[in-house]
Amino acid sequence: MPTPKYDIVVGVDFGTTASAIGYSSIFLGRPYYHPKLISQSCEKPPSKKIPSVLAYIQDNPNLQENKWGFPAQKVPNVISWFKLFLDDDLEIEIKGWKAEAMGWAGPRGIMSLPTGRSSIDTISDYLGALQANIWDHLKEKFTNTEKSLETSTIKFCFTIPGHWSKEARQHMLFAIETAGFRSRKCDDICLLTEADAAIIFALSTSQDNAGTLPLKTGDGVLVCDCGGGTVDIASFVISKYNPLVYDKLAPGSGKLCGSTSVDREFYKLMEKRFGDVFSSLPWYVIGLTSEFMQDFMKVKCAFTGHGNAIFQLPLEIKVSQPFNPEWYDQNTGHVILSSADLLKLFQPSVRTIVNCLNSHMSEANSMKGEAPAIKKILLVGGFSLSRFLQSEITRAFPDMAIITDRQNALTAVVQGAIAWGSGKVELRSMRSPCHFGFSTVNLVDSSLPRSLRLGSTFQNDSINWLVKKVAFP
Known part of the structure; x- marks a missing residue:
């Protein structure tokens, strides 16, 4: 220690x-x-x-x-x-x-x-x-x-x-x-x-x-932190286990495609179906921290993308004319979502996450040197608890070992x-995502003819680069 x-x-x-x-x-x-x-x-x-x-x-x-x-x-x-x-x-x-x-x-x-x-x-x-x-x-x-x-x-x-x-x-x-x-x-x-x-x-x-967690020395791991707003991706190689040492491969990347993207699509769907009747409801009824949205969070985690399941969310809506019974059950006061509905809510963010993983994996695997290819993907963050997201990543990367820890994901x-x-x-070690350097000030030789001194005894004429940005093949 x-x-x-x-x-x-x-x-x-x-x-x-x-x-x-x-x-x-x-x-x-x-x-x-x-x-x-x-x-x-x-x-x-x-x-x-x-x-x-x-x-x-x-x-x-x-x-x-x-x-x-x-x-x-x-x-x-x-x-x-x-x-x-x-x-x-x-x-x-x-x-x-x-x-x-x-x-x-x-x-x-x-x-x-x-x-x-x-x-x-x-x-x-x-x-x-x-x-x-x-x-x-x-x-x-x-x-x-x-x-x-x-x-x-x-x-x-x-x-x-x-x-x-x-x-x-x-x-x-x-x-x-x-x-x-x-x-x-x-x-x-x-x-x-x-x-x-x-x-x-x-x-x-x-x-x-x-x-x-099944990690060992020499493993190349792609980490995907699926949070609420953003998804953060980086690649690593486990170098030693005693003491614990790791190397970072490609610079980190990410997108605005976390679980809030699904929430956004859900709110848009509710507005499209119910209009002002939905949007005029108070914050404590349909806001992010309301019971209605907490029920939706449970549906998000449970949805797998398989079968034709129907999901119901309690929500009292007072209207003069009935809504489509496939959208709302007025007898029980429940919003109705089909598996097809949920698939459309998830697809934009899940597609973006899979594309980001593919892109980052290509960069990490193309790094020169003796670093091993990425063979494992570690999923963390609240959105990683989504069974649909897990299944889509597993389907997109059949040769990868997908690692999750549901108890500690949050x-x-x-x-x-x-x-x-x-x-x-x-x-x-890590690959630098940008160049780092500083400008240098050189003293001009006073013995030189004045025409060669450029009008000053000092000259700002060069940059000393300490670290260069990583270049991918």
Whole structure:
């Protein structure tokens, strides 16, 4: 076990629809890197993840204070999916979503911002609430320990999509610092891609539990973190198991094709079939955190794409004229979805995910050197629990071993972040996604004729490249 550099390591997996936080410490009286999850203090029983939603006073006159997480779900005007605004590279896709979705999204705080707050402000507000919740939990757990929490060193490891731009990463760091995570000089912050965190979790779990996940030295693994907003993909080679060392192949990639894509298609279908009767229903009835949508989430996970099953979702709709009985059962008050309906909802995002996996796998397998070809695909994230997505990926890659861990799918990324912060796993090498260098200033020889000095004793005439972008064959 590595020598601990920090007394406490905290992992934060800030997600589009829900977030996970956890920690590990040398004070726990067990291996340093074994994580413990932190739930929202008001939620009983504890939940693995906390909804990434906010409710502001200025948008809800009846509130006495801003709400976040589970309590915000009960408030009429809630802000959600705000993480998607952080990366300017997704701006065109986001604008497309908003343009087509103003009927169902805008009035319900989906892909919108609170009055007078920017995207970075909103994210900072949510992270600030997470930070306060983390501190409350740590104070409760470490009150009677030998070392005071106030003097303990803490490392905060935040996970981000691997395809985020440099600007998005800078925005995220600014939001993190504004939220108060670097308010103490003894604490540290690091960013880790979600796919890296996933492979680190898999490696540490395989070692700790004697091969719970079938990974071994020499394996080439394609990691696919199927989250709420984005899907993050990266490829790795497992180099050593004792100590744990891995190499990263092709630079990370990803798309805006997570489970929210299916939700978007579902809302569009409901609007098309029921019009204003559906879209005028209040947030707490059909919003993302409503019982109606929670029932839909269960249908998403259960749907396999096989057979002609019929799914029913309870929803009271008062209308003067009856709807198509294939869409709505007025006697029982249920929205009806056929397997064909669900197939159409899933196809756009699943097709995009399979195409991204194919593209990334081609890049990883074409890398020069002795790296082995990709033979395994590791699926993590909430969307990976979809049986239809699993079956489609299995069908698209019949020669691949598809690895899933249903018990830890929701928290694999945050657990991997904690293991990384604990120093348990080492990244040995990676292919750079861009060039890194600096310009040099050369002193001109004063003995040269003035005509050759270009009017200055100094000349900015070259760039010294330290790292070159990886080139694929």
